[in-house]
Amino acid sequence: MAELTDTDRQEELDSLIHEIRDTLSQQVAADRGGEPGDVATPLSELTKHDLAKLARKIERLHAADVAKVLESLPQDERLVIWELVHSDRDGEVLLEVSDSVRDTLIEVMDREEILNAASTLDTDELADLAPDLPEGMMQDVFTALPIDDREKLRFVMSYDEDTIGALMDFDLVTVRGDVTIEVALRYLRRMDSLPDHTDKLFVTDRDGLFEGVIHLKTLLINDPETLISDVMERDAVRFHPEDKARDGADAFERYDLVSAPVVDEVDRLVGRVTIDAVVDFIRESSDEERLSQVGLSEEEDIFAPVRKSVRNRAPWLAVNLVTAIVAAQVIGLFEGSIQQLVALAVLMPIVAGMGGNVGNQTITMIVRELAFRKLGGGDIRLLYGKELKVALINGVVWGGILGIVTFAMYQNAGVSAVMVAAVTLNFLSAAFFGVTIPIVRTRMGRDPALGSAVMITAITDSGGFFIFLGLATLFLL
Amino acid sequence: MAELTDTDRQEELDSLIHEIRDTLSQQVAADRGGEPGDVATPLSELTKHDLAKLARKIERLHAADVAKVLESLPQDERLVIWELVHSDRDGEVLLEVSDSVRDTLIEVMDREEILNAASTLDTDELADLAPDLPEGMMQDVFTALPIDDREKLRFVMSYDEDTIGALMDFDLVTVRGDVTIEVALRYLRRMDSLPDHTDKLFVTDRDGLFEGVIHLKTLLINDPETLISDVMERDAVRFHPEDKARDGADAFERYDLVSAPVVDEVDRLVGRVTIDAVVDFIRESSDEERLSQVGLSEEEDIFAPVRKSVRNRAPWLAVNLVTAIVAAQVIGLFEGSIQQLVALAVLMPIVAGMGGNVGNQTITMIVRELAFRKLGGGDIRLLYGKELKVALINGVVWGGILGIVTFAMYQNAGVSAVMVAAVTLNFLSAAFFGVTIPIVRTRMGRDPALGSAVMITAITDSGGFFIFLGLATLFLL
Structure with a gap:
């Protein structure tokens, strides 16, 4: 033991x-x-x-x-x-x-x-x-x-791996509704074993059409003479094979399911989904999401050969190479300004970096909300309004602090004022695109999380450099 | 219906x-x-x-x-x-x-x-x-x-919310091992209902000490005359209330559990954990992780007042304000160099940004591995070796490409060479700290994921600026 x-x-x-x-x-x-x-x-x-x-x-x-x-x-x-x-x-x-x-x-x-x-x-x-x-x-x-x-x-x-069809199995124990619990129990006792995660039996009619479910515990606590159809649950949650696996996982979580029936379009029972498949799906999804945030598509364990790792990490570095070169080109437009006022080179990464943070915070909030439900037109207007307000307040607060820091560094009120204005504008742009990118991606039927961080950072970097150096060139030189 | x-x-x-x-x-x-x-x-x-x-x-x-x-x-x-x-x-x-x-x-x-x-x-x-x-x-x-x-x-x-004690409930159905299945079934039939997620009964002795579990399906398929102790499972997975919830979730996933007993230090049955509590825990953990990556500690729905959102987003912006100012100070050290060679201002964000990507990829791999198992000394040496090799190859490849781009922009072989060297060195630093930060945090008993991205980005930004501008000052001016 x-x-x-x-x-x-x-x-x-x-x-x-x-x-x-x-x-x-x-x-x-x-x-x-x-x-x-x-x-x-x-x-x-x-x-x-x-x-x-x-x-x-x-x-x-x-x-x-x-x-x-x-x-x-x-x-x-x-x-x-x-x-x-x-x-x-x-x-x-x-x-x-x-x-x-x-x-x-x-x-x-x-x-x-x-x-x-x-x-x-x-x-x-x-x-x-x-x-x-x-x-x-x-x-x-x-x-x-x-x-x-x-x-x-x-x-x-x-079925695609993100559908219920890919999660389902065929380990069904079915009973007819017109028999008694006694008969069902005798039927079970003749079996050598029951499939794992059998918390309920599936009740079908003579044509294999799904009628309801009956929990094992219902069998155990009711009078053996009771008819199955009198105690079965008729409105049990059921799925179609083509339903999204993620929605299925939500339903398992929401209704605390252990197993659930899968039926075809004419309500014929074709399989079941069990909680262990759902848990594996949830774990794999969150693992994939974590990897995709840094552009890693493939699984790569720490013992994988170096050559495989280099290949696995290349796509994201390639994307970032392009966005970094674009940002450099934007700075290049203002070489003359920087030469005249070298403080600009010192301060510009602050504007870009802080904007990236604001954008990523907004995107995280929106992606989270989108994972949870569909957003209507009214919600989206509300979201833009709210995120822009938050960005404006944050811009004034953090831009203000940066203005003071800038003044301490350069004793130049003009540079300080440009700093405050640029931080605020870049925050507003970050909030706007932070709402827009995931919503547009969802409308296009794409995963709102995937690649959103890379896009928003590209916008807040290049945009931040452009706003800051542009304002400085207009007002200071 | x-x-x-x-x-x-x-x-x-x-x-x-x-x-x-x-x-x-x-x-x-x-x-x-x-x-x-x-x-x-x-x-x-x-x-x-x-x-x-x-x-x-x-x-x-x-x-x-x-x-x-x-x-x-x-x-x-x-x-x-x-x-x-x-x-x-x-x-x-x-x-x-x-x-x-x-x-x-x-x-x-x-x-x-x-x-x-x-x-x-x-x-x-x-x-x-x-x-x-x-x-x-x-x-x-x-x-x-x-x-x-x-x-x-x-x-x-x-118990802390990340322990088994916080996940457990007290809806136990216990039986004695020395009774027959028949007796157990009669006992169940006298109950009005069984708790949700009762897939098994818990077998205890007369002192409440845990002896094993018996699945409902075992009750159903065996001869009613059988003694519970003859068919019960003695080596069922069990937990202590102070065990980590995350380890418990892993066990539920690994062994496909629906419910599991919780025992105290003398093996007395004190409660149970069910899969629905585990699924909620997994979901909440991954949600928290997602939020914490952008420094959001509190839940904030989209209808939360603006004032609450501003407060919720402040800590991360404050941390990033500090790291951005540090990076700016590093650039400030080299104002003279930039004034002499304005190309440096244009190119320096590329070095910093690409280094951040490499660091975040490494951190993601290591955090994932740490979530899964303890790393021994040999593993850690292997990891440093591997990540540094990958970084070196990536540095030469992507640094090389950037060297060519730089030459196309400025027709200056010296600047190109500094670019290649700086990218490679910053990649190596990113890989080194990308392995070190999560491992040290784990040794300190902290969550390796939390804040690691912020730390590595701070290092690759300030470090990248320093390496690039430093090399340029040494060799080009």
């Missing part, structure tokens, strides 16, 4: 990872003459014994924990441990690891190993794995499936 | 919000002479009739949907609708609305209304509400509770 809290488990896992690294690091270092991925190098007797011990420990781990161990190891050591995982578990472990690690594991599997791993998975799980399988492999996996499962796989794979 | 998919529901809700705004907007506009929050203004007969209609519609909504309606309305209209919500539901609606909206609702409730709302809530829910109640009110709520619940409330409130 294991008496471990979750924290104890995590500590055990961390120490196992350490043990693995200690055991393997010297061996792997000695082998490093070979190609990466080449794990056929003969291991010393000592290591073989150690490996057998590690294999036993790994066998006792939950698949998600095996995944964590693999993710925590550098490439070479990861592949040694991957060999130790029993082939029955390859499938479930592949599902649990991150995309970038999954690629490295599949790369070293041969055709037979992949087919074997695939055969242990449900159709909805296969659909998750499909994009990462080598070219052509998916056809083989497909052919190996029973006809019925092929249909299901084709169905799930026909 | 409602045959609504989730999407239909959301559309209905949106149209109800529109209807409310149409009905109320003119009335409220006419009343705007009064103080905000003053809803006692007599309403016209027409509006009274309309309000009764709205009240009926609102009555049929789920509490979470009522919350959404309230959040979607400007302050004045929100308070009119809040009056329409039946007082029995005040408590659950208050739990569902966002913090900033909750404040506005509680503000207009009198003592009796608040006590009444509180009386409809469980102790763990009261604990969530407590921080938002007016000064002194909590004591009254406390006194109104039965002794037993007071203990529980004190217990939950003694």
